[in-house]
Amino acid sequence: GAVVSQHPSRVICKSGTSVKIECRSLDFQATTMFWYRQFPKQSLMLMATSNEGSKATYEQGVEKDKFLINHASLTLSTLTVTSAHPEDSSFYICSARLGLAGDTQYFGPGTRLTVL
Amino acid sequence: SQELEQSPQSLIVQEGKNLTINCTSSKTLYGLYWYKQKYGEGLIFLMMLQKGGEEKSHEKITAKLDEKKQQSSLHITASQPSHAGIYLCGGRAGNMLTFGGGTRLMVKP
Numbered sequence: 001g002a003v004v005s006q007h008p009s010r011v012i013c014k015s016g017t018s019v020k021i022e023c024r025s026l027d028f029q030a031t032t033m034f035w036y037r038q039f040p041k042q043s044l045m046l047m048a049t050s051n052e053g054s055k056a057t058y059e060q061g062v063e064k065d066k067f068l069i070n071h072a073s074l075t076l077s078t079l080t081v082t083s084a085h086p087e088d089s090s091f092y093i094c095s096a097r098l099g100l101a102g103d104t105q106y107f108g109p110g111t112r113l114t115v116l
Numbered sequence: 117s118q119e120l121e122q123s124p125q126s127l128i129v130q131e132g133k134n135l136t137i138n139c140t141s142s143k144t145l146y147g148l149y150w151y152k153q154k155y156g157e158g159l160i161f162l163m164m165l166q167k168g169g170e171e172k173s174h175e176k177i178t179a180k181l182d183e184k185k186q187q188s189s190l191h192i193t194a195s196q197p198s199h200a201g202i203y204l205c206g207g208r209a210g211n212m213l214t215f216g217g218g219t220r221l222m223v224k225p
Contacts, residue, residue: 006158034213043204043218044159093158095213104149105206105213109158 002028004096006108013084014116020080021111023094029074030096034105035067038091050077084115119143120207122216129195130224137190137219139205147208148188150179153218154201162190162203195223 003026013019023033031052036044048069049057056069068080077096081088091112095105119142129135139148147166151159163172165181165188172179176193192199200223205216
């Protein structure tokens with residue numbers, strides 16, 4: 001089946017620093033990748049939709065300048081949390097869609113970010 | 117936006133018992149997905165339903181989508197401790213997948 005990886009799985013950083021999270025589709029090409037955020041005991045919240053070769057589409061309330069998304073190739077999307085603060089601590093999950101809208105999304109294992 | 121409501125929010129069952137989790141949409145669903153998650157980990161894809169009245173089964177888990185495609189249920193037969201986790205339903209509207217609030221399932225041995 002389709003496999004999506006994320007790196008790193010866990011990261012701890014100091015307040016004010018930037019952190020980059022990678023999302024890779026290992027055995028398929030993903031024209032569209034999605035970034036989600038999950039708070040404790042809550043469901044996933046879509047942050048942005050990332051399309052290869054174009055700008056990401058951000059959901060309402062998500063700061064574009066704070067959460068930079070780059071989808072440079074059909075197998076890689078990156079999320080950079082800039083000038084991280086403790087309130088950015090969360091579990092970030094990416095997903096990749098195999099093909100057209102309606103195809104199943106395959107999820108990465110997630111990245112736990114802790115900002116001290 | 118598409119609202120998905122899941123019920124119950126949490127569930128504790130005795131091992132061997134059957135259980136059902138419901139997912140209701142305020143709009144017609146064009147694709148309904150069920151995922152399982154252990155908190156803090158990634159999602160495991162369980163099943164996808166697209167047609168009204170569709171029903172799919174995998175091992176002891178059965179998912180159904182009603183004819184109006186606004187309600188789905190996930191039924192687990194003879195639950196086991198390995199079934200414990202968070203179950204999320206996801207509904208597709210165009211490009212986006214939105215999730216229900218999740219159901220936290222605990223299975224007591």
